[in-house]
Amino acid sequence: MTTKKTAGVEDSYQIEGKMALPYSYFAGRVGSKFITTLRDQKKIMGVKCPACNTVYVPPRQVCDVDFTDIRDAWVELESTGTVKNFTVVRYDDKHLPRKAPFVLALIQLEGAGTPFAHILEECKIEDVRIGMKVEAVFAKETTQTILDIDHFKPAAEKASIHEVNARRKQWVPTDEPAEASTRKGGKPDMSKPVIITAALTGAATMRNQNPSVPYKPEEFAEEAYKCWKAGAAMVHVHAREDGGMATHDHARIKATYDAIKDKCPELIVCLSSAVGMGKTAEQRISQIVYIKPDMASLNTNTMNFGIVDRKTGKIFIDYVFENTFGMLQDFGKVMEENGVKPEIECYDMGGLDNTLMIGKQGIFSDPMNFNFVWGVAGGQQFRTEAFIAMMNALPPKANFTTCGVGMDQYPCIMQSCILGGHMRVGLEDNIRMPNGALAKGSYEQVEVAVNIANCLGRPVATTDEARLIMGLRKR
């Protein structure tokens, strides 16, 4: 401690002191696991609150919002994230981790609900922007601290699916009988683009299950556009009233269809000819004739179509979905006559056989487009061997796509993609992501489907390619 003259004041002194501030703190078990997994496995772990679905990174023992104990609810995060905010440190001090100037950024990892501060390097300070994508660079040697992530750097820019498609050669049809024979052997042509469809709503998925379900035409348009941007070539639509009920009202369905087409003209729209529970045959088909969409669903079997508790077998809603041979025949004819390509919905092998049987009248134009639907309460669950059996029963020129209810969704689309088929995702079938989190919208599931296609080296179909493959009218 010293005393010195106060600058500029003759008769006053200033006492100068110095403090040492040693301290230590304990990260606790939860915090320590975060550090040790970072150190030993180069994995960034967080915890996810089951009550409010917030993913906390770094992890904490208790969710402060709802006071849920989340110490064991571990999830693994991506090492990429987004800059939420940043500051430039412009003074040097020995306690700082870098020589000034350097950037400290608030970075929110993919899948995380909370950001944390870290160093951002390998880019010019003036290029740092809020919203920029960054990725973690792990330290070569551990310090057993958060600096086991040495720093973040700008993430390699990932080209959008449309940029990728623009760079590659457009797909052209090949010799189809040859394709059908290799398909049977489980050796499909992996260079054939895979069509991704997003079923935006269905008739029964409500906002209380996932707030991203669109009801209004403009919401459909927005959601459809996001799906197209993410890589979907087609959306499947059940129009809704403002309150969320599925509707057969022509004006409302047309408004919804037109809103999507206005927002995203090239996107293929497949309307439902099921509409919703308790609709008459007339209500179901007249709207298709009225609107004449690119495509419409065609159901192949009268079946149970209920809601059953999968764990206990308890029946919540007991309902028979009527699709008689007569309806299959009449709807099919009407669609083909109006230039609407049917998407033939098969909930089991029986539906497929019904179609082939009634189809002998020569109703359906080639190529026929089948959708194998898994996991409806009343239909069959997804099984690999059932999938292959159905695929092998298809007529030679037919295409197939697939969709699965709930957690059947991801396994069945992956199976389809492997076998040369197409993929349908969307909130109609499943409200969640593969990790169990609520999907932010159908578009997030489209991103998963694009990933699957990327993993298998299959190009994602453009809308033009999809029209060509499925034999739709030109736009």
Add this chain to the structure above:
Amino acid sequence: MAHQKKNRNVGIIGIGQTKHSSHREDVNQPELIHEAVSLALKDANLTMKDIDCVVHGNMELFEMVHSPDLWHVLGTGAYGKDSIRITTGGTVGATLSCASDNLVASGMYDIVMAIGFEKLQEGHTTGGITNMACPLWFRKIQAGALTGSSAYDVEREFGLERADRASLMYRIIMDKHASLNPNAHRAFGLDFSQIDDLIRTSPKLVGELKLIEMCSQSDGACCVIYACEKKAKELSKIPVWIRDHITVHKEENFTIFGYDRKYPVLKTHKFAAEQLFKRNGINDPLNYFDVFEMYDPATWWAIDWIRDFFNLQGDEHLRLIEEKEIMIGGKMPINPSGGVIGSNPIGATALVRVAEAALQVRGNAGPHQIPTPVNHALASGFGGTMWTVMTMLEKELNW
């Protein structure tokens, strides 16, 4: 002192404490707090939804965390609730209790949760207490606990041998109590036969103040839930009623390095006790109270303060100790919990006094429950250079 009757009665309906310990590497600060909060909620059979307001307290800067109550929301459950932070030094736990009592009594809130906390293993307490001290300019080192001056006083009055033996007797009684309390930090298993050895062998800190006579440095948290009379009766089978509390402080200079007769130290306890008992019509506190949870940072202060609190004459206070009347089963059991000498997570310590006194009134303190019925309990808090907070608890609403 000006004092008016309470607007409405307030009862303690939930109590939770961590095990106090020198080592809690397995939890961080909010996680430690969460343990106490969870236990108190469970004890009261409530959830955080039932809590209207959270009152948070610890020592300023002891863990070197600025505004710790903000971080601690992760453990306190105060998200979206009214919340108040209090720091009054060593008395903070007792002040938490007073504030919670007042907040409920005023009608502002029906149910208030008080949380006292300290994690002394982290941070640097001396740094927190002494920052920018300069004795020359009356910026005193705000260290209250370490003093040999009381030892000097007691020795001078009663002779070295008797004073030393009384001090160690008190220490061993506290150790025996702490051995019964599963939450206590330090319980060595000392015996009265060790008094002479300990006087000889325990390292001296200041004057006759020995290491064994000092309180511990602990990690721990305590949570107490207060409810208005209506809610307390609805929610709890055994609410403990807060009759009155008093706070007195006198930031007097006193030196920790030695004794100076010019500084009349440590008289706030006596003043506070006199005021409190007078306004509640208690003429003989030693007979009125069934148990006393006293904030006893060191044995010398403890033995001296017993005289102050109960307004005893001559060597009455020493005889209470020498005749083991302050033990569980004695005439005036003091600190059945083992006291501050047993466990000292500072921000929680004074709240632990209230909590332990309330447990004694409820009759379910556990192995350290005193065997005779407890209808009237007293708790004290101490801090700063000289702060006193006293709280009176009652079993029945009949005063």
